[in-house]
Amino acid sequence: MAPKKGILLINLGTPDSLEIADLRRYLREFLSDRRVLTVPAPLRWLLLNLIILPFRPRKIRENYSKIWTPEGSPLDVYAKKLSKGISDILGGEYQVAYAMRYGNPRISDKLSAMTAQGITDVLVVPLFPQYAMATTGSLYARVFELLQGKYHIPSVSFLGDYYDKDFFTGAQAEIARPYLEKPYDKVVFTYHATHAVITATANRTAAGKITEQNAFCYQAQCHATSRSLAAKLSIPEDKYIVSFQSRFGPAEWIQPYTTDVLKKLGKNGGRVVVMCPAFTADCVETLEEINEEERETFMHAGGKEYDTVPCVNDHPLWINGLAREVQRFFSARPN
Incomplete structure (x- = not known):
């Protein structure tokens, strides 16, 4: 055929x-x-x-x-x-x-x-x-x-x-679940940063619910992804934080910066679990910057244990979920 x-x-x-x-x-x-x-x-x-x-x-x-x-x-x-x-x-x-x-x-x-x-x-x-x-x-x-x-x-x-759709966050949560079985002090959801000026008009409500006013706000969608994952993984609100990585140059980027967050958490010692749900595949930003550079940031500040959760990559739940979403997309359209 x-x-x-x-x-x-x-x-x-x-x-x-x-x-x-x-x-x-x-x-x-x-x-x-x-x-x-x-x-x-x-x-x-x-x-x-x-x-x-x-x-x-x-x-x-x-x-x-x-x-x-x-x-x-x-x-x-x-x-x-x-x-x-x-x-x-x-x-x-x-x-x-x-x-x-x-x-x-x-x-x-x-x-x-x-x-x-x-x-x-x-x-x-x-x-x-x-x-x-x-x-x-x-x-x-x-x-x-x-x-x-x-x-x-x-x-x-x-x-x-699909920042809060189950076919994505469900797969990411399943991958993360084993990393949360032992005690942790904080889960860090880190996202690739964008220039602050781009999201300035929406920043006031970025941490709140998605509305007509901020529906296309990247920062708001990142917070929505984090809430979806936290709900699926039963992470209390005070046990996770949203931060932004990979800033480049002197301009102001959306905050808080992941490096600053990890320095502060490292000073308290303990264990952090870091997830990168802006990425569907592990890459230089997750494998080198987050898993290596930021690990060093956290440990140098006094942290005790630092775990990074893989992206959805080629996980069967992600592949199957995305395939079914494609089928739903076509079946929902008139012939």
């Missing part, structure tokens, strides 16, 4: 290899996006070409080398496994592929391959649970840009945010 529907899973991206040229190429594409490096274009060019690209690739090479596997980048490895797992569940009616917003495999190549196979109905699945301008927003914009250049345009839909 020829596939009738296309499923395109899209994550952020990763360098092709540990070669400096590949790292520089990836950084150039990633940081050239105005939704990522939110400064005027002339300043962005200067930052990239005079400060970041001449020096940063060597630094991140050290970080990536710590987490690189024989199969390649973990982000790419898990994307392949997720794609295959969903394809196995959905069967021949669906063509399942994965791409990266930056780097390879390219979104353009995957969309072209699907249209070449006669697929006219494509569902794009962002592998970002929460909406952010620099991730989901950039992905949407890129897909629209690519479609504008096509003569034959397929029907393209997007799977919406």
Whole structure:
């Protein structure tokens, strides 16, 4: 049976290899996006070409080398496994592929391959649970840009945010459960930071319930994810904290910063359990920054025990749950 529907899973991206040229190429594409490096274009060019690209690739090479596997980048490895797992569940009616917003495999190549196979109905699945301008927003914009250049345009839909949907938080909670069986002092839910100015108008209610006013607020969605996980894992409100990691440069980012939180918790000694539910696959931010750098931050401050919970990665509950969500999406639409 020829596939009738296309499923395109899209994550952020990763360098092709540990070669400096590949790292520089990836950084150039990633940081050239105005939704990522939110400064005027002339300043962005200067930052990239005079400060970041001449020096940063060597630094991140050290970080990536710590987490690189024989199969390649973990982000790419898990994307392949997720794609295959969903394809196995959905069967021949669906063509399942994965791409990266930056780097390879390219979104353009995957969309072209699907249209070449006669697929006219494509569902794009962002592998970002929460909406952010620099991730989901950039992905949407890129897909629209690519479609504008096509003569034959397929029907393209997007799977919406799933920051508190059970198929995501249920799988993440199941992975975390064994880490909470022994006593802990605090659970830290850490999320990739965004610039504070982007969420300034919504910050006043970010920790509260999702409303029409803050429905697209990344910070509010992060808090909603944390509440969902805390409820599933029976974590009392005073036993967890939400923080934000990976800030870059001198600008103000949304707070509290994960580094500051872990320093403070470390001074009290004890045990923390750290989860990264902004990511659906372990990557350099979770495996190197959180599992290594921030572990050192906590232990150096006086902490006793530091555990990190894996992302949903290729867990069967996540693969099966996402596959069923795709089926529900198509079955809910009129024929």
